[in-house]
Every structure is written in C-alpha cells, then in structure tokens.
Amino acid sequence: MxxxxxxxxxxxxxxxxxxxxxxxxxxxxxxxxxxxxxxxxxxxxxxxxxxxxxxxxxxxxxxxxxxxxxxxxxxxxxxxxxxxxxxxxxxxxxDGHRRHHPLGPRDAALRLARTCYDHMAGRLAVAIADALSAQDCMVLSDGAAVLTQKGRAVLDSVGLPMDGTSARRPLCRTCLDWSERRPRLAGRLGAALLARALDLGWIVRTPGNRALTLTGQGEEGFRRAFSLPVDWRAGPSP
Amino acid sequence: MxxxxxxxxxxxxxxxxxxxxxxxxxxxxxxxxxxxxxxxxxxxxxxxxxxxxxxxxxxxxxxxxxxxxxxxxxxxxxxxxxxxxxxxxxxxxxDGHRRHHPLGPRDAALRLARTCYDHMAGRLAVAIADALSAQDCMVLSDGAAVLTQKGRAVLDSVGLPMDGTSARRPLCRTCLDWSERRPRLAGRLGAALLARALDLGWIVRTPGNRALTLTGQGEEGFRRAFSLPVDWRAGPSP
DNA sequence: CAATTGCTTCGGCCGATGCCGAACCATCCA
DNA sequence: TGGATGGTTCGGCATCGGCCGAAGCAATTG
The missing domain is CATH 1.10.10.10 (Winged helix-like DNA-binding domain superfamily/Winged helix DNA-binding domain)
Structure with missing residues (x-):
C-alpha cells in the first residue's frame, strides 16, 4: 500500500x-x-x-x-x-540526558573499543585520531579532517591506500555517542580502518554486542602503526 | 505530563x-x-x-x-x-524522490542565493567555496574543509577574523538541499559569512521566503573579496 | 473602554496504528 | 516424513494523537 x-x-x-x-x-x-x-x-x-x-x-x-x-x-x-x-x-x-554512566564491567570493554555502524569508536579510536593529528598526518578543524601527504604515507604503510579523493563522504566526523565527545575517524577512512584492523586480527568482534576486543597483535600493531603514546588507554590527556 | x-x-x-x-x-x-x-x-x-x-x-x-x-x-x-x-x-x-524542478521565476532567485538555516546556499555560496578552494585558501576533502593560513588572511580582510579553532563545529559540510549537490560553506564560518554579508548590505533577505537578493554592492564586493570568476553565475564549470 | 487581532486552552470526535493470539509458510533436522 | 524452529500474515482490540469548534487570555488600536 x-x-x-x-x-x-x-x-x-x-x-x-x-x-x-x-x-x-x-x-x-x-x-x-x-x-x-x-x-x-x-x-x-x-x-x-x-x-x-x-x-x-x-x-x-x-x-x-x-x-x-x-x-x-x-x-x-x-x-x-x-x-x-x-x-x-x-x-x-x-541534550538534557546527562545519562547515568554505570561503568559496569561490560561497559568498560565498550568504552575501550566498539563499533559504531561501520567504523570504530571508543578510547582506541580517539587515541588514533589524536596521534595522527599530533604528527601532522591529518589536520583536524572543527570536527572536520583533511589528510596530509604524510598521513597518506602512514596509512599506506598499514595497507590502506587512500588514493581517490573522489567520494564526497567525510573523512572524519564528530560522532556524538555516549562516551567521550571527541573527534575520531569515521567516514570512508574510518570504515576502511575498521575493516583492515579486523582483517589483520588486531581486533575481533564480540558476538552479542558492539564491543571490540583488542588482541595482543593489535596492541602492538596499533601502537607501532600510529605511534600511539604508551598511556593511550588513560583517555584524553590534555 | x-x-x-x-x-x-x-x-x-x-x-x-x-x-x-x-x-x-x-x-x-x-x-x-x-x-x-x-x-x-x-x-x-x-x-x-x-x-x-x-x-x-x-x-x-x-x-x-x-x-x-x-x-x-x-x-x-x-x-x-x-x-x-x-x-x-x-x-x-x-532518496527516490528525483523531485520535479519546475524552475519557475521565483525559483531562479532561490537557486542563485538563499539561506539554509544560518548560512548561505545556492550558486553564490558554491562559487565562493569553489574560489576559496581554487586559491588554496581552504582544502576541501570529502565534504570536509580546513582553512589555510592564506584563507584566514582573506577572510580577515572581509572582516571575518577566524581566530579560535576552538569550537568543534564543522567549517564546511555538504548540505543536501534541493539544487546543486556541491560543497559550500556551512558551519561556523558559513554562519559568520552570512551575518557579515547581511551587515555589509551585500545581500538582503526577502521577507516572505528564504531567497536572498544580491545588491549592487554585493555583486562587486563578493567578486573582489573572493576573486570570483566573472561567469560565476553560470554554475558548476568543470 | 470597547473592538480587533494573535494565540492558547478545553472538549469531543475519529481515524491511524501498535499490540498480541492464532494460524500459516518455510527451513532445517532426525 | 514428522516435528521442531524462525518468520510472516490475519483479525480484533485498545489506545493514542491529530483535528477542529468554541471559548478564553493578552496585547494593540480606535
């Protein structure tokens, strides 16, 4: 009808x-x-x-x-x-929610790394965005992002050739999820990164929910690929 | 309740x-x-x-x-x-709409310049974004944008000091309105630009609808400030 | 002080829709 | 082939919410 x-x-x-x-x-x-x-x-x-x-x-x-x-x-x-x-x-x-953050045990995993539709979210995702930004691999400005030449090189080294500037899909977008409200990689690059990380076995999905488990290889891989600081799990530093 | x-x-x-x-x-x-x-x-x-x-x-x-x-x-x-x-x-x-574009006489004005919430839309807005992009004042990438040093200078000369990179509001975003689906300035910069242009008398609001009328001063002012090509009214050139 | 205009509140009508129990297909398994 | 399990369709019930007429404030105008 x-x-x-x-x-x-x-x-x-x-x-x-x-x-x-x-x-x-x-x-x-x-x-x-x-x-x-x-x-x-x-x-x-x-x-x-x-x-x-x-x-x-x-x-x-x-x-x-x-x-x-x-x-x-x-x-x-x-x-x-x-x-x-x-x-x-x-x-x-x-808006007015100011939601209760019970911070249960299962919540902790979600807070560290989870999926958000087709990209990663949580502390890990934020740490990656921070690191890329700090190393001039990408310029963050008001929630939007542009990849620099150096950034393309870094991503290429992880097996993520960001060739075409074609699509009109944003590279990065602030994503207002419950948890830290900070920019992270979404869009085309975010989706590619999630797929690649799953592919490499750096993270694995949890069957029942959106949580992602960071593997030993992933711990090492992410830190090396993006030069993450050792204390990236601590959350927003500044 | x-x-x-x-x-x-x-x-x-x-x-x-x-x-x-x-x-x-x-x-x-x-x-x-x-x-x-x-x-x-x-x-x-x-x-x-x-x-x-x-x-x-x-x-x-x-x-x-x-x-x-x-x-x-x-x-x-x-x-x-x-x-x-x-x-x-x-x-x-x-999505499936593929809306009829009657292109009536009043429609032509809307197509040239109109407001979209707090920023400008239409050919003029697109032309400005194109010009800024072509002159390395801003880097457009996948619908997101970042202002360069040169861009800040240009905007400053129009009376738009873009000092704080503070807010996490995107500078530019593709805005899927009916009419050309091309990036234009929205976000914080877009809002400031609209306000400034109204202030300078470059454009004036039409009482009943969203259309904006380009004044004689505006015609001149926009062209000089952003070095618009003479044929910017023609629409997407490439 | 009326009279007018803009807007809201109240009360009742009625169509739209979310819900479930029961029955009906489809697929997998023994 | 018969029985489980996952999913959908059908029918009826109850509720919710949008709509308008009538009446009630509030502010502006004569």
Whole structure:
C-alpha cells in the first residue's frame, strides 16, 4: 500500500524512527552487524509478529535491507545515511540526558573499543585520531579532517591506500555517542580502518554486542602503526 | 505530563519530526528566520489551534525556541543540531524522490542565493567555496574543509577574523538541499559569512521566503573579496 | 473602554496504528 | 516424513494523537 516504494517524505522517515520499538531496533543495528528478526524482537521487547510488522515498514521505507539466509532473515541498516540520521537524532535526544554512566564491567570493554555502524569508536579510536593529528598526518578543524601527504604515507604503510579523493563522504566526523565527545575517524577512512584492523586480527568482534576486543597483535600493531603514546588507554590527556 | 522537560529519547525526537504538519513547520523554519505561530499554521495548512498544540510539543521537545514580541510569538529552530537532524532526514527522504524542478521565476532567485538555516546556499555560496578552494585558501576533502593560513588572511580582510579553532563545529559540510549537490560553506564560518554579508548590505533577505537578493554592492564586493570568476553565475564549470 | 487581532486552552470526535493470539509458510533436522 | 524452529500474515482490540469548534487570555488600536 501507500506509494509504489518511490519517495519518502521527511515526515514518513521521521515517523518510522519515531517509535520506541523501531528506534530500539535501529539502535541495535548501529553496531554495524546484521541481526535476525528474532534478535531484533528481543531487543525491542516485543513479540516476533509485532516486530515483523515493524521490520516490513522499515524495509518499505528504505531504512533497512534484508538478506535471507537459510531460515533466518538478517536485517541491517540500508545505508550509512540511515546511521547518520540516527546519530543526528541521538544528538538531539542526548541534550538534557546527562545519562547515568554505570561503568559496569561490560561497559568498560565498550568504552575501550566498539563499533559504531561501520567504523570504530571508543578510547582506541580517539587515541588514533589524536596521534595522527599530533604528527601532522591529518589536520583536524572543527570536527572536520583533511589528510596530509604524510598521513597518506602512514596509512599506506598499514595497507590502506587512500588514493581517490573522489567520494564526497567525510573523512572524519564528530560522532556524538555516549562516551567521550571527541573527534575520531569515521567516514570512508574510518570504515576502511575498521575493516583492515579486523582483517589483520588486531581486533575481533564480540558476538552479542558492539564491543571490540583488542588482541595482543593489535596492541602492538596499533601502537607501532600510529605511534600511539604508551598511556593511550588513560583517555584524553590534555 | 511526561518528564520534567529533561531528556528526550530518540523515539520522541523522531516522533516529533514524524508528523506531516510538524515537518512542514520545521522545513519552513530551515530558512533561519523566526516565524509567527499564524504563519506556521498557514504553511502547514492547519488551523491555528492545532498548530499551537504542535508548537507546544516541539518546544517541550526542545526542537524549537520561542520569543514573544508584542502579541506575536516568534518561533525558531532551537539549535543548529535541529537543522542538522532535519538535513539528515531530508537526505533519506530525497532518496527516490528525483523531485520535479519546475524552475519557475521565483525559483531562479532561490537557486542563485538563499539561506539554509544560518548560512548561505545556492550558486553564490558554491562559487565562493569553489574560489576559496581554487586559491588554496581552504582544502576541501570529502565534504570536509580546513582553512589555510592564506584563507584566514582573506577572510580577515572581509572582516571575518577566524581566530579560535576552538569550537568543534564543522567549517564546511555538504548540505543536501534541493539544487546543486556541491560543497559550500556551512558551519561556523558559513554562519559568520552570512551575518557579515547581511551587515555589509551585500545581500538582503526577502521577507516572505528564504531567497536572498544580491545588491549592487554585493555583486562587486563578493567578486573582489573572493576573486570570483566573472561567469560565476553560470554554475558548476568543470 | 470597547473592538480587533494573535494565540492558547478545553472538549469531543475519529481515524491511524501498535499490540498480541492464532494460524500459516518455510527451513532445517532426525 | 514428522516435528521442531524462525518468520510472516490475519483479525480484533485498545489506545493514542491529530483535528477542529468554541471559548478564553493578552496585547494593540480606535
């Protein structure tokens, strides 16, 4: 029903995100991994049949994409723009929040390194951005970033050739997630870096959630590749 | 009702934007000017009392701010973050749209120069960004921008001292509005430039809509200040 | 002091939508 | 082939929220 799946209006998109159950599902998918319908129903605390309805609506509205695999159906965000829109909404929602930071044991892992849609977040990601910036590999200015010649060389040495300046996707963007509000690498470079680090076995995903575990190789690799200070885990230094 | 006006949730924010009438009002306010309740009712095609309810909700949700002046009440977007969120939603809504571009007579003025929340948009804004970029006043990369030393000098000469690199607000961002999808100056610099240009009388606002009229002085002033090519009105050259 | 205009509050109507129980497909496994 | 499990569709219920008419303030105007 409705239109032939052509163009949404702002109100339609907003309405889709403007439901608690759907928002919860979208938040769960912000981790970047595809989840099954059942998992999404559980995270939203609704019955599977209700979840199914919501998912269908979000597919119709082009917020999600599906991939069926066996008897499972894996849902994921349809595009980076969806993630971006969610972030923008989160920024508004967080306004007066001053959320409780229980800082539990599992929280500590998330705080160190986690995924945020398609790139890394947490202390590690911030430390990398800081180090690159401090070494003139990249110029950070008001939340935007530009890579220098030297920066390209460094990234190239990690196996990340940043050749084309083509895409109009930002290299770096401040991403208002819960945890330190400091710039980190997102965008095209951020996505490439996450993929490469997973590839090298420097970090591994945790099955259930968005947390990333830093391996021994990773500890060493990151420190050497980006010349991280020894105390990078301590958080914002200045 | 609800909480004591503290923290919204994502769903609440989305829900506020997810209504046709409210979305229309927000869109009207994207021009950057404050509008009265009556004007907003008219643009949303609803009765004043219905509009009043919507406006109260958006105030409560911290999407809008009011200022009463005499017997009028002027509503405006509460912050740049609200405008940013709307842009993000527009990007999703526009997806399949491929909107009709009627290109009427009034449309031509909008296409040349208009406001977009707190900065300029249209051919003029794009031409300025292009010129600054071509003269190494600023480095554009993937939609982000960084000002060079030379750029600071140029802006300083127009009366725009860009001293503190302080704020974490992007200098430039691609802004997916209807019309050319090319980078232009937004963010802190964009806002300052708009204010300065209005101040100098280079451009003047059109009362009813978002269009900006380029004055004779402006024609001359912009060309000299940013060394615009003579044919900048022609649009994207390369 | 009326009269007018801009805006809000109140009350009731009604359509839209989220929710679940039950039944129905599809896939995997023994 | 029968039974589990994951997922969807259907039908009905209940609630929520947008809408407007009528009435009530507030400020400006004569």
């Amino acid at each position: 409705s239109s032939i799946a052509s163009g949404n209006t702002i109100a339609e998109v907003g309405g889709l995100m403007g439901d608690a159950a759907r928002a919860n599902m979208l938040m769960a998918l912000m981790g970047g991994q595809a989840l099954t319908a059942g998992e999404l129903a559980r995270v939203a605390r609704i019955t599977p049949q209700t979840a199914s309805g919501h998912l269908a609506k979000m597919i119709e509205g082009r917020l999600l994409a599906v991939e069926k695999q066996g008897r499972h159906r894996y849902y994921r965000l349809a595009s980076g723009e969806v993630a971006h829109a969610m972030q923008a909404l989160m920024a508004l929602a967080a | 609800s909480s004591i006006a503290s923290g919204n949730t994502i769903a609440e924010v989305g829900g506020l934007m997810g209504d046709a009438a409210r979305a229309n009002m927000l869109m009207a306010l994207m021009g950057g000017q404050a509008l009265t309740a009556g004007e907003l009712a008219r643009v949303a095609r609803i009765t004043p009392q219905t509009a009043s309810g919507h406006l109260a909700k958006m105030i409560e949700g911290r999407l809008l701010a009011v200022e009463k002046q005499g017997r009028h009440r002027y509503y405006r977007l509460a912050s740049g973050e609200v405008a940013h969120a709307m842009q993000a939603l527009m990007a999703l809504a526009a």
